Amino acid sequence: MATAVPARRRRVESFRTEVQFFRIHEDAPSTEDTEMNESALQDDDDAELDGELVDDEGQESECSESSEEEVPDDSHFQQDMENLQDCFAGFRQKYRLIKRIGEGTFSTVYKAEDLLYDSYDNSWDLDKETEKWTPPPLKSFSGQSSATLDYQSQSQRRRKPKYVAIKKIYVTSSPSRILNELELLHDLRGCRSVCPLITAFRWTDQVIAILPYFRHADFREYFRNMTRPDMAIYLRSLFTALASVHSHNILHRDIKPTNFLYDPGSRRGVLVDFGLAEREGYDCKPCICHDDPVTRKRKLRPLISDKEKEGYPREDTRHSRRANRAGTRGFRAPEVLFKCTEQSTKIDIWSVGVILLTILSKRFPFFNSADDIEAMIEIATIFGRQRMQAAALLHGCMLQTTIPTIGRSGFSFEGIVLWSTDRNETKDKLPEDERLAVEFLSRCMELDPSRRISAEEALEHPFLRMGLDESVEEASDAGDDDEMDMLKV
Ligand SMILES: Nc1ncnc2c1ncn2[C@@H]1O[C@H](COP(=O)(O)OP(=O)(O)OP(=O)(O)O)[C@@H](O)[C@H]1O
């Protein structure tokens, strides 16, 4: 049935050629089918092949794995959902919209049932693999042949509905930004712990990306209760994603808890939202942070000789500097704040460090600044004036401050964690495993990006290995192969 089961992967692979069509950003010649891939032009008969699986009572199978309730959205979103279904031809045959699950700066995300799941090659589906370990219970009937039993167990089996997340990108996003997000997701297909792109559709200026739906919990609900192995498993999953992304020389640029969908129950996580991601080296100009120390010192000499002159120059003749500052305040690395023109994948590692600092200090958000200057002050308060000035110089910036809360040497992470968790910084000591976590934190939050740990190195750090080893032990104790599957994610 080769024609009846078109491979979705094939559709995604042919995406590059179709991108040209998209890049022009013209309306589709026909509004009949605006899917981005030619090979995706589906025969309407496909819908019939799917044949809705029904349970014993002849009812459509309901969500059996999600604890979320299908609460109707308010009228604005109901209207939005109606429009979405009406605009994209064939939408209702492909997807059943359930509810709105997220609203970001650049998109609204909906949960929907994938009605044509069985008509496609779903090799991206991780759950398909794990499902083989949890088959539905089979009823035994005495006096019936095994063929009859097989048939009955098949027909009585309730098929779990398959869900997708439909990301409707706002029309105000620039076409190049949308194209960039979809292209990078396409390049990252098959990367572990990275949300794969199933397909995408366009109708006039409206683009929707179809992603597998990942059940996840709100970070604010679980981060305070995480044990050290929980933290290690969470971070292992996040660093696994980053190691893949960075090995493709891609910077995510917006690492934060809402972009890492984590399910504490299954302890699985996926990285989403490549809306701000970009390739390393894109739109870059050389920054002295990449020079060797001797050359850097030579280039900095004129700046340092000006050090004595305090205040603002009457006429500032310095060139203004343009650098990418995308990302979320509070998670921005110091080099982003110092407008480094040659940013690297290490900016993502800093952001993970901020997540770990949040978990260890049990404070969310940890940083809470109104602008980049305040963000610098927050970081300088922790690291102290001396180290922050050295970090600024790395990128050719001079930092001077008389703010009294910024001390000369700042605070240690150990002290911050003790203080923020109501322990006495002078009397109390961190337990061994927490000290290891703090040591790992300091490797992620190195001010100098060249000294900051990489995602690959992080995966080998004893703190992250601790979580791995304990989980493997737990899994083998319980004889539970699912746990092993989880660790592969
Ligand atoms: N594949 C998915 N499965 C389940 N939920 C998802 C999925 N993708 C996105 N979401 C939900 O939608 C939210 C917004 O998605 P996303 O971050 O991709 O959009 P955004 O507009 O770029 O958001 P923001 O600007 O807030 O970063 C996520 O935080 C998450 O709650």
Ligand SMILES: [Mg+2]
């Ligand atoms: Mg997001």
